[in-house]
Amino acid sequence: MFEARLSSTALLKKIVDALKEILHQSTLDCSDSGIQLQAMDNSHVSLVSMSLRSDCFEKYRCDRNLSLGLDLRSLTKVLKCASGDDAVTIKSADKADKLQLSFESASMDRTADYELRLLNLDQEHLAIPETDYACVVHMPATEFARICRDLSTFSESVVIACTKDGIKFSANGEMGSVNIKLSETSKGDVSVQVEEPVTLSFAGRYLNTFTRATPLSEKVKISMAPEVPLLVEYPIEDYGYIRYYLAPKVDEPDS
Amino acid sequence: MFEARLSSTALLKKIVDALKEILHQSTLDCSDSGIQLQAMDNSHVSLVSMSLRSDCFEKYRCDRNLSLGLDLRSLTKVLKCASGDDAVTIKSADKADKLQLSFESASMDRTADYELRLLNLDQEHLAIPETDYACVVHMPATEFARICRDLSTFSESVVIACTKDGIKFSANGEMGSVNIKLSETSKGDVSVQVEEPVTLSFAGRYLNTFTRATPLSEKVKISMAPEVPLLVEYPIEDYGYIRYYLAPKVDEPDS
Amino acid sequence: MFEARLSSTALLKKIVDALKEILHQSTLDCSDSGIQLQAMDNSHVSLVSMSLRSDCFEKYRCDRNLSLGLDLRSLTKVLKCASGDDAVTIKSADKADKLQLSFESASMDRTADYELRLLNLDQEHLAIPETDYACVVHMPATEFARICRDLSTFSESVVIACTKDGIKFSANGEMGSVNIKLSETSKGDVSVQVEEPVTLSFAGRYLNTFTRATPLSEKVKISMAPEVPLLVEYPIEDYGYIRYYLAPKVDEPDS
Numbered sequence: 001m002f003e004a005r006l007s008s009t010a011l012l013k014k015i016v017d018a019l020k021e022i023l024h025q026s027t028l029d030c031s032d033s034g035i036q037l038q039a040m041d042n043s044h045v046s047l048v049s050m051s052l053r054s055d056c057f058e059k060y061r062c063d064r065n066l067s068l069g070l071d072l073r074s075l076t077k078v079l080k081c082a083s084g085d086d087a088v089t090i091k092s093a094d095k096a097d098k099l100q101l102s103f104e105s106a107s108m109d110r111t112a113d114y115e116l117r118l119l120n121l122d123q124e125h126l127a128i129p130e131t132d133y134a135c136v137v138h139m140p141a142t143e144f145a146r147i148c149r150d151l152s153t154f155s156e157s158v159v160i161a162c163t164k165d166g167i168k169f170s171a172n173g174e175m176g177s178v179n180i181k182l183s184e185t186s187k188g189d190v191s192v193q194v195e196e197p198v199t200l201s202f203a204g205r206y207l208n209t210f211t212r213a214t215p216l217s218e219k220v221k222i223s224m225a226p227e228v229p230l231l232v233e234y235p236i237e238d239y240g241y242i243r244y245y246l247a248p249k250v251d252e253p254d255s
Numbered sequence: 256m257f258e259a260r261l262s263s264t265a266l267l268k269k270i271v272d273a274l275k276e277i278l279h280q281s282t283l284d285c286s287d288s289g290i291q292l293q294a295m296d297n298s299h300v301s302l303v304s305m306s307l308r309s310d311c312f313e314k315y316r317c318d319r320n321l322s323l324g325l326d327l328r329s330l331t332k333v334l335k336c337a338s339g340d341d342a343v344t345i346k347s348a349d350k351a352d353k354l355q356l357s358f359e360s361a362s363m364d365r366t367a368d369y370e371l372r373l374l375n376l377d378q379e380h381l382a383i384p385e386t387d388y389a390c391v392v393h394m395p396a397t398e399f400a401r402i403c404r405d406l407s408t409f410s411e412s413v414v415i416a417c418t419k420d421g422i423k424f425s426a427n428g429e430m431g432s433v434n435i436k437l438s439e440t441s442k443g444d445v446s447v448q449v450e451e452p453v454t455l456s457f458a459g460r461y462l463n464t465f466t467r468a469t470p471l472s473e474k475v476k477i478s479m480a481p482e483v484p485l486l487v488e489y490p491i492e493d494y495g496y497i498r499y500y501l502a503p504k505v506d507e508p509d510s
Numbered sequence: 511m512f513e514a515r516l517s518s519t520a521l522l523k524k525i526v527d528a529l530k531e532i533l534h535q536s537t538l539d540c541s542d543s544g545i546q547l548q549a550m551d552n553s554h555v556s557l558v559s560m561s562l563r564s565d566c567f568e569k570y571r572c573d574r575n576l577s578l579g580l581d582l583r584s585l586t587k588v589l590k591c592a593s594g595d596d597a598v599t600i601k602s603a604d605k606a607d608k609l610q611l612s613f614e615s616a617s618m619d620r621t622a623d624y625e626l627r628l629l630n631l632d633q634e635h636l637a638i639p640e641t642d643y644a645c646v647v648h649m650p651a652t653e654f655a656r657i658c659r660d661l662s663t664f665s666e667s668v669v670i671a672c673t674k675d676g677i678k679f680s681a682n683g684e685m686g687s688v689n690i691k692l693s694e695t696s697k698g699d700v701s702v703q704v705e706e707p708v709t710l711s712f713a714g715r716y717l718n719t720f721t722r723a724t725p726l727s728e729k730v731k732i733s734m735a736p737e738v739p740l741l742v743e744y745p746i747e748d749y750g751y752i753r754y755y756l757a758p759k760v761d762e763p764d765s
Contacts, residue, residue, distance in 0.1 A: 329685045333663075333686075336656075353686070364692065370688075372686050
């Protein structure tokens, strides 16, 4: 028996919005300690990893480890039917082929019960090696989203360069070129820890799908090291995170 | 000579919005007592009936009974050109082939006069038999609209079940199933009068078009009896109503 | 060397929005006194003329006359990436093939530098003859935009008639007809100077593209004389204007 209750549906909506673009279907691994998800995106280029501790929930019970295969687009449709301030309870029996979602409104005597078919999905467990990153940048999540969107106008590739002076995003295309520079600010909006400067090139459209997680967090953490995948991390309050990994482009970035 | 003046165009906009999706063209029957409309929807499945008493108007004159055949989509285009707080005067001579609409703004010396071609439409007068309904439910119109929209995500059919405990809406499709239950609330948002419990199945897309009338009324009244059409009624302030009728699906509802 | 700095990008956005629909590409003529643009629209029917004096800019330097051929759609994409309250500096070296745009945000240590390719465009200099207009109307720019949009619903042609009583806009099509009359108001929203009444017919879709300039000015000035092009003028604060010219339709207007 698995049962988890959140006092507000809003958080669940944000998490599913952050995942559904990059994964159409995926498996939630539920255990006593919380819920985990790890998967390659639909085109097998980037990787997403989510962790949500059990203390995020008002009520949490997981008698035995359970893998719930979900169609995230169907789940999105169900969540669209709920108000952000509804309480939501997610339930599944141990060998069930269905996930139950119950929404209760505080203000009205209204309950809405949904049953979603569970899917049998192949699951490859991917080991993510621990990495010592040469550069770690914290910046406002909305600013990162805006830069990724703006640079996509110019080119498919985005170059990210990190030095002690700050972080620079560049793109170069038919129409012209763009450089956006952020420096560490006194008010602490942007912070940069650099052991060694790094310049890497990435496919902009993956960065753009990562920014679907923007509503989850005020800040995003960007970690880079030469020749290893970029890590873009959005904390989920104090209860976990969504992490996106994207390998750099092999061709030399034009910095 | 027919002439009717409303101090605000907003009400007229809401009425036409409630009709234009279900009827592309229709005939308004004007008499000394007010304006009536009754017609099958474009696909001849549901029926709509509107009544607006003459005292709804600031000024009302109808010398002899008049049938005005209108293209509701053209009328919508004209109404889009008016502000909700313009005063509007509708006029037609006795054997005219045109309807005149004049809009006056309070704040500026602006008048806008429109002439719409009238249409000769075949008109069948449909008798709606008086029915004693086994269940009558009053509920917030926005809640009804939201439920109809949400259930359409799951299935073409919507099952409505009414008992002394409340009203339940259900749908069951490929993706999964949903049950939404509303109970009578102490604050009177939802009230249920039940002589005999009724469960009927309906085509959700018609219910959805009925909810175009939502801006007209705070509450909607839903009346059901076995084997007779559902009645969904939106009052137009104290001056009349829009009523929609929809026959239940003949196949057994899966309750 | 050309360099011009505006303390807010908002004005530049409005100017480019007013031009980009009517001109996909165009040449800015920069001189010591300011920036000028004059061109036929993409379909060579209407003419647009812009003038912006150098004192509009916080900083302005133009060592020698310079013609900057720009793709206005690319420029629009760049401006979309900037906030309205960013400061913007536009630069170009004397024989450069690039235009540099630099945006600085006040609130954050953020700079965004763009380079746009310059184009070699054929430029015909069109003499606009001085005209004594028989009618000059000042009216709210939003009202003019609304009327042009509303009348397009009815017909491709818009008849504008100006008399001492006011200005009247008419359209007549399949669906019906419309007349919108504005009179001079005591509060001065609408003012009409008439030496001789004028009635002319115009292609509505050009009028509609002119109204892209609406956010620039509270008032628009409309000048007419028999058999000469209509002039629609939007002042750019106290620093210049955008003027649109449109020849009347040759067929007799049905007034």
